[in-house]
Amino acid sequence: xxxxxxxxxxxxxxxxxxxxxxxxxxxxxxxxxxxxxxxxxxxxxxxxxxxxxxxxxxxxxxxxxxxxxxxxxxxxxxxxxxxxxxxxxxxxxxxxxxxxxxxxxxxxxxxxxxxxxxxxxxxxxxxxxxxxxxxxxxxxxxxxxxxxxxxxxxxxxxxxxxxxxxxxxxxxxxxxxxxxxxxxxxxxxxxxxxxxxxxxxxxxxxxxxxxxxxxxxxxxxxxxxxxxxxxxxxxxxxxxxxxxxx
Ligand SMILES: C[S@@+](CC[C@H](N)C(=O)[O-])C[C@H]1O[C@@H](n2cnc3c(N)ncnc32)[C@H](O)[C@@H]1O
Numbered sequence: 094x095x096x097x098x099x100x101x102x103x104x105x106x107x108x109x110x111x112x113x114x115x116x117x118x119x120x121x122x123x124x125x126x127x128x129x130x131x132x133x134x135x136x137x138x139x140x141x142x143x144x145x146x147x148x149x150x151x152x153x154x155x156x157x158x159x160x161x162x163x164x165x166x167x168x169x170x171x172x173x174x175x176x177x178x179x180x181x182x183x184x185x186x187x188x189x190x191x192x193x194x195x196x197x198x199x200x201x202x203x204x205x206x207x208x209x210x211x212x213x214x215x216x217x218x219x220x221x222x223x224x225x226x227x228x229x230x231x232x233x234x235x236x237x238x239x240x241x242x243x244x245x246x247x248x249x250x251x252x253x254x255x256x257x258x259x260x261x262x263x264x265x266x267x268x269x270x271x272x273x274x275x276x277x278x279x280x281x282x283x284x285x286x287x288x289x290x291x292x293x294x295x296x297x298x299x300x301x302x303x304x305x306x307x308x309x310x311x312x313x314x315x316x317x318x319x320x321x322x323x324x325x326x327x328x329x330x331x332x333x334x335x336x337x338x339x
Contacts, residue, residue, distance in 0.1 A: 098188065100212050101167040103280045108170040112148040114277040122325060123150070125308035125317045133304060133328055134158060134232060139200025144189050144221060145207030147171050149180025156181060160201060165192065189217045194224045205234045206326075209241075210281040214288065218296035222333060231298060231331045233289075237305065237324040241266060241283035250318035261285055272316075286327070293331050302330035 097105075104111070115121055131154055141160035143152040148171055152164040164181035166172050167188045176184050187193050189204075189211055202221050211217045221231060243256035263284040270277050293300060305324040308317045317325075 098167075098212055100210050100281070101188065103278075104166075104168045104210070105170065107278050108168055108174070110275075110277055111171070112174050114275050115148050115150055117273075117275060119312065119314070120273065120275060122308070122317060122320070125312050125314070125320075126306050126326060127154075127312075128309060129306050130154075130234065130328070131158065134201075134203070137201060139226075140198060141201040141203065142192075142194070142199045142224065143181065144192075144202060144204045144217075145210065146175050146180070149175030149178050151203055151205045152180040153178065155201075155203065163194075163199075165189075190220055192220050192224050196223055197226045197229075198224050200226055200229050202229065202231045203233075204231065206236065208233060208289065209236055209283070212282075214282075214284075215292045215295055218292045218298060222296040222298055225333060227333055227335065229333065230301075231329075233327075233329040233331070235289065235327045235329075237327045238284060238286045238289070240323060240325055243323075245319050245323075248316055250315070250322075252319060254319075254323045263288065289329075293329075297334045298331040299334050300329055300331050302328075304328040 136158045138159050141155045141162050143155060143162060143164045146152050146164035146166045149164055152162050152175060155162045162181040163183040163185060164175045165185040165187045169186045172184050172186050175181065185193055190213055202225055208214060225231060242260050243254050245252040245254055263282055266283045267280045306326055306328060307321045
């Protein structure tokens with residue numbers, strides 16, 4: 094067995110912290126976008142794979158939408174936490190670069206705020222493509238690549254957004270967020286939109302839809318209001334190329 098990959102090592106270390114952060118009502122930005130994302134996913138009845146499922150919140154949404162859900166994550170503790178909450182129908186502890194499923198197993202693959210964390214984006218997308226049905230769909234949420242490279246000068250809704258350095262190139266990011274008594278240590282990779290588009294293209298996946306959502310004004314807390322001016326998330330759908338071009 095080789096050394097533990099850095100992505101698994103990081104997420105194993107913060108698994109308990111992440112579970113508390115993700116499950117605390119209305120705490121994470123996810124909640125201000127939840128309804129729009131559920132509408133973007135849409136109802137379905139096929140086999141869905143939630144790659145990098147974490148504690149299982151998106152698996153539970155997919156289940157409620159009618160899918161038969163497999164929840165997979167590289168961190169065993171998180172898969173166990175997802176299982177305890179009855180998040181999915183099946184579970185797997187697996188690195189997204191090497192998924193324990195037959196070719197063409199899934200109608201829908203969801204990668205929700207995971208692709209920024211993986212060590213090898215091209216290999217991950219090739220593996221996701223392999224387990225997708227020829228007419229399947231991949232739904233992706235990313236922290237918007239532009240957001241990663243800058244920051245607001247303060248907490249006010251109209252604070253300036255400042256870009257220091259460059260938008261281009263692949264960079265490691267590490268950051269501690271602290272809010273309402275909870276702490277979360279995020280770490281992963283920041284790369285421009287073109288890196289995602291190129292990796293999708295190389296994996297034989299064509300982008301069929303793109304959204305830059307804004308937070309739901311009725312559920313957005315004060316500190317999320319800035320994200321109505323600068324996109325926090327980027328949502329994409331992609332399908333195997335043969336289908337997209339036919
Ligand atoms: C920000 S959390 C998102 C979890 C979940 N998708 C959600 O939104 O609640 C990122 C997740 O990606 C998982 N992850 C990171 N690298 C991975 C890899 N190479 N293969 C599978 N999962 C990975 C982490 O363990 C963690 O659960």
